[in-house]
Amino acid sequence: NAGVTQTPKFQVLKTGQSMTLQCAQDMNHEYMSWYRQDPGMGLRLIHYSVGAGITDQGEVPNGYNVSRSTTEDFPLRLLSAAPSQTSVYFCASSYGAGSSETQYFGPGTRLLVL
Amino acid sequence: EDQVTQSPEALRLQEGESSSLNCSYTVSGLRGLFWYRQDPGKGPEFLFTLYSAGEEKEKERLKATLTKKESFLHITAPKPEDSATYLCAGDTNQAGTALIFGKGTTLSVSS
Numbered sequence: 125n126a127g128v129t130q131t132p133k134f135q136v137l138k139t140g141q142s143m144t145l146q147c148a149q150d151m152n153h154e155y156m157s158w159y160r161q162d163p164g165m166g167l168r169l170i171h172y173s174v175g176a177g178i179t180d181q182g183e184v185p186n187g188y189n190v191s192r193s194t195t196e197d198f199p200l201r202l203l204s205a206a207p208s209q210t211s212v213y214f215c216a217s218s219y220g221a222g223s224s225e226t227q228y229f230g231p232g233t234r235l236l237v238l
Numbered sequence: 239e240d241q242v243t244q245s246p247e248a249l250r251l252q253e254g255e256s257s258s259l260n261c262s263y264t265v266s267g268l269r270g271l272f273w274y275r276q277d278p279g280k281g282p283e284f285l286f287t288l289y290s291a292g293e294e295k296e297k298e299r300l301k302a303t304l305t306k307k308e309s310f311l312h313i314t315a316p317k318p319e320d321s322a323t324y325l326c327a328g329d330t331n332q333a334g335t336a337l338i339f340g341k342g343t344t345l346s347v348s349s
Contacts, residue, residue, distance in 0.1 A: 128281075159337075159339075164341065165341070166325070166339045216281075227337070229281035229284075230281050231280060232279075232280070
């Protein structure tokens with residue numbers, strides 16, 4: 125199993141550009157989520173999904189879009205990049221209800237918006 | 239407002255010098271308290287989940303405990319390889335999806 129994979133590892137964008145951060149897991153997890161990590165702020169939840177076709181907002185959803193058409197994939201879309209979105213983005217997945225012992229995180233995507 | 243606070247922000251220990259990291263939380267409907275380890279440039283790595291006050295879990299030199307208001311991560315006789323940032327998170331969703339993280343404690347262990 126590859127676990128949780130994220131692409132790209134690093135990206136530079138210009139203000140106003142759009143892009144999609146990819147996240148995939150091969151563990152058949154129902155639950156997936158996106159976080160951003162900023163110095164001095166800790167990890168903050170952007171969006172999450174409890175299953176294919178179901179998504180919900182987290183703490184800092186503005187400027188981001190998600191969809192979940194398959195169990196395996198949970199892409200994060202930046203609609204119009206802003207310098208404030210410079211951050212490290214982590215995708216995570218976990219088992220369904222009743223077996224939440226393990227939450228797996230991907231290696232992260234470092235995004236720089238100029 | 240749900241909140242998780244970790245202290246200290248940074249901790250320097252000598253090899254073999256035991257200590258504890260603190261995580262205090264005010265999370266309504268808390269379903270679980272998670273501890274993660276994060277190495278520089280990598281994603282968080284799961285360590286423990288605690289569900290009820292009085293619960294304890296151990297893994298090698300680490301032991302996590304939980305009370306009604308806080309959790310402790312005890313590190314016994316640490317080694318340099320234990321150096322990392324330790325993150326605490328409260329879970330308000332049964333499957334561990336909606337985690338509220340503290341800012342972390344950066345531990346440095348010198349030989």
